[in-house]
Amino acid sequence: GDSVTQTEGLVTVTEGLPVKLNCTYQTTYLTIAFFWYVQYLNEAPQVLLKSSTDNKRTEHQGFHATLHKSSSSFHLQKSSAQLSDSALYYCALSDYSNNRIFFGDGTQLVVKP
Amino acid sequence: GPKVLQIPSHQIIDMGQMVTLNCDPVSNHLYFYWYKQILGQQMEFLVNFYNGKVMEKSKLFKDQFSVERPDGSYFTLKIQPTALEDSAVYFCASSPNTDQDTQYFGPGTRLLVL
Numbered sequence: 001g002d003s004v005t006q007t008e009g010l011v012t013v014t015e016g017l018p019v020k021l022n023c024t025y026q027t028t029y030l031t032i033a034f035f036w037y038v039q040y041l042n043e044a045p046q047v048l049l050k051s052s053t054d055n056k057r058t059e060h061q062g063f064h065a066t067l068h069k070s071s072s073s074f075h076l077q078k079s080s081a082q083l084s085d086s087a088l089y090y091c092a093l094s095d096y097s098n099n100r101i102f103f104g105d106g107t108q109l110v111v112k113p
Numbered sequence: 114g115p116k117v118l119q120i121p122s123h124q125i126i127d128m129g130q131m132v133t134l135n136c137d138p139v140s141n142h143l144y145f146y147w148y149k150q151i152l153g154q155q156m157e158f159l160v161n162f163y164n165g166k167v168m169e170k171s172k173l174f175k176d177q178f179s180v181e182r183p184d185g186s187y188f189t190l191k192i193q194p195t196a197l198e199d200s201a202v203y204f205c206a207s208s209p210n211t212d213q214d215t216q217y218f219g220p221g222t223r224l225l226v227l
Contacts, residue, residue, distance in 0.1 A: 035215065039156075043220065044117075044204060044218035044219055044220045044221055045156065045204070045218045046114075046217075046218065047215045047216075047217075050215055090155070090156065094214075100146070100158055100161050100168075100169055101158075101216055102158075103155065103156060103157075103158070104155075105155045106155040106156070
């Protein structure tokens, strides 16, 4: 079956410095879509990025991610972290066979002044 | 963006009682989902629903759980009877179609079972 792995449960970074949240996956399907969802404290998760094209950079709100099927990865990056970026980030995968999205365990990002 | 509404925002009930969580999905969406998030933990899939039927459910979707969406009304999650371990935030989500569509989440219902 499908699975998504986020290796870091907690990432702490100083404001203004770059940040990278790791996401790798396993799937037997060729046609897949990937998402990064962000969940701010006491709010609902909301989609941050979506991609289904190999080796194409996707950007939104200063964050970017590139799907690399060769390494089964979809890491989330930002060149300069902001205090307001502190939140829980979920990497997620969807394939054509399911009507569901497989979420990773989530990475809590804390941006310090 | 599209809005999913959930009613109530908070619910406190005694163990063993029945509770119904209501979701008003985005109007033209066809697929509906429930997720459970225990305080401090990750969000976990419970069930998805399409065309009046459960398509897939996880092991967290116990026999005490049921979902339905009568025509034109809310998509509901009913727990009967409730247990202490059912205390969590329950998120509803909907998507326009299958095929890797983005899911839009409601604000959640915070359920506390005493």
